[in-house]
Amino acid sequence: MEDTNTRARATIDLAALRANVAALRARAPRSGLMAVVKADAYGHGAQPCARAALDAGASWLGTATPQEALALRAAGITAPVLCWLWTPGGPWREAVEADIDVSVSAMWALREVMAAARAAGRPARVHLKADTGLGRGGAQPADWPELTAAARAAEKDGLLRVTGLWSHFACADEPGHPSNAAQLTAYRESLATAEAAGLRPEVRHLANSPATLTLPQSHYDLVRTGIAMYGISPVPQLGGPADFGLRPVMSLTARLALVKAAPGGHGISYGHHYVTPGTTTLALVPVGYADGIPRHASNEGPVLVAGKWRTIAGRVAMDQFVVDLGGDSAAAGDEAVLFGPGDQGEPTAEDWARAAGTIAYEIVTRIGTRVPRVYVGK
Known part of the structure; x- marks a missing residue:
């Protein structure tokens, strides 16, 4: 029954979210879908939205902070979760023990993951991130060979498993921007370097919401859908939600x-x-x-x-x-x-x-x- 005393409310339509996940999966039929639920699922509520997305066929969840990922585990959600925004001294051991995949962009982070794995007595699950042109997280091309080689050595020592190789677009919301093609090339090169080092990841992923809708060549093994999953067009200059089969949640x-x-x-x-x-x-x-x-x-x-x-x-x-x-x-x-x-x-x-x-x-x-x-x- 509706509470007529409520000053204000945000009504979250989980049926719309599930339909959006289905529509996005249809856009990338050969890829898995990571439902990004960072920032409390973009304000929609992380746990209800995570469960609805998984019900609709999402195979991964994505968070920014480790606290977000650990909260999903505390709520009983067991699906694969990637957490990518780390600072020194973060709860690496807790993440390893909770079977959370962690993102590593630099040698300091790799060292902290290795120490956490030793303390936990089990290997960490690691996604290595390459900076292919966004200029935020990720290892620069000059540092990537060292990072991938060190990660492979840690694999051989049983400290971690490189489960993912990934990057993020800068201008996918501007179809035709020259950086998109440049980043695709840089990502392919980063994969080749990692594979030459002996890494064989479970998933390779690059596409965010706009790339999922407009750059099929970027889909690889996973697409990471954030805002589009919540029924908002990431490329409003090309069309509104309905033009992509989406509905605001x-x-x-x-x-x-x-x-x-x-x-x-x-x-x-x-x-x-x-x-x-x-x-x-x-x-x-x-x-x-x-x-x-x-x-x-x-x-x-x-x-x-x-x-x-x-x-x-x-x-x-x-x-x-x-x-x-x-x-x-x-x-x-x-x-x-x-x-x-x-x-x-x-x-x-x-x-x-x-x-x-x-x-x-x-x-x-x-x-x-x-x-x-x-x-x-x-």
């Missing part, structure tokens, strides 16, 4: 806290960056930047209230913002829809991204813990 709604008449010339919110053009009705929406609503969307963010698109009037505050209803009426308790799939006339996360000058990834991921997640389509 999160809808964000709030209940109006106040509706009141106001005269013309009335300043609204901090700084009076909006002034009513005439006699009007104002509605107070009780969510703000503490809930993840971008302050950059002040005077820009779209909201469906009383059956029409409205635009935020004035600045987004910490806990609330105002919309000007003009001559329309509403009542406290009525629903305001900030974003959803868009098929009922409501804005989408992509609409909010344009309003805030960002990407839809950030819009859903930043919705805070004060907003409860309500799961449907289980």
Whole structure:
């Protein structure tokens, strides 16, 4: 039963997520699919989304931090999990003992993994990451031969198993960008170097969400789908979610806290960056930047209230913002829809991204813990 006392909610449609996983698997039919559930599944809830993705045929899970990966294990999820964002002194032993695959980009990390494996009394599962042009994590080409040779020596010593060789695109969301072809070439070269060192990984993986949709030559053994799994297009310039057979998973709604008449010339919110053009009705929406609503969307963010698109009037505050209803009426308790799939006339996360000058990834991921997640389509 719906809780009518809820100030705001993020409704998560797990049936849509499962359908999205199926659609993405169809795009890469010869590859496995890694469901990326980092950052609490991009704000959607890591454990429910991980289970739904696995139910739909995902064969791996991906996280950024080791704490995210360990939380999946603590919840009883036994599927293969790769964790890739490590710092010195991290919980390597705990990860090894929990059968979590860890990513290694440098010799310091390889040494820490080897020490953890000795302490745990069992071999670590390691994915070596090559920097093929993104310039973030991964070993540079000049350092890759040393890393792969050292990893192979550690394999021979029984300390680890190199289960994966991987990299990440910089511009896959810009189809035709010259760096995409350059990275494909660099990745092939990194594989050849690793194979020459004697490494035989279980999986090779390069494709993220946009590459899964637009670069079939990058699919290899696994594709890593993040934002697309949540029904948001990673290439909005090419098409929206429906164009790729996807449906947005999160809808964000709030209940109006106040509706009141106001005269013309009335300043609204901090700084009076909006002034009513005439006699009007104002509605107070009780969510703000503490809930993840971008302050950059002040005077820009779209909201469906009383059956029409409205635009935020004035600045987004910490806990609330105002919309000007003009001559329309509403009542406290009525629903305001900030974003959803868009098929009922409501804005989408992509609409909010344009309003805030960002990407839809950030819009859903930043919705805070004060907003409860309500799961449907289980």
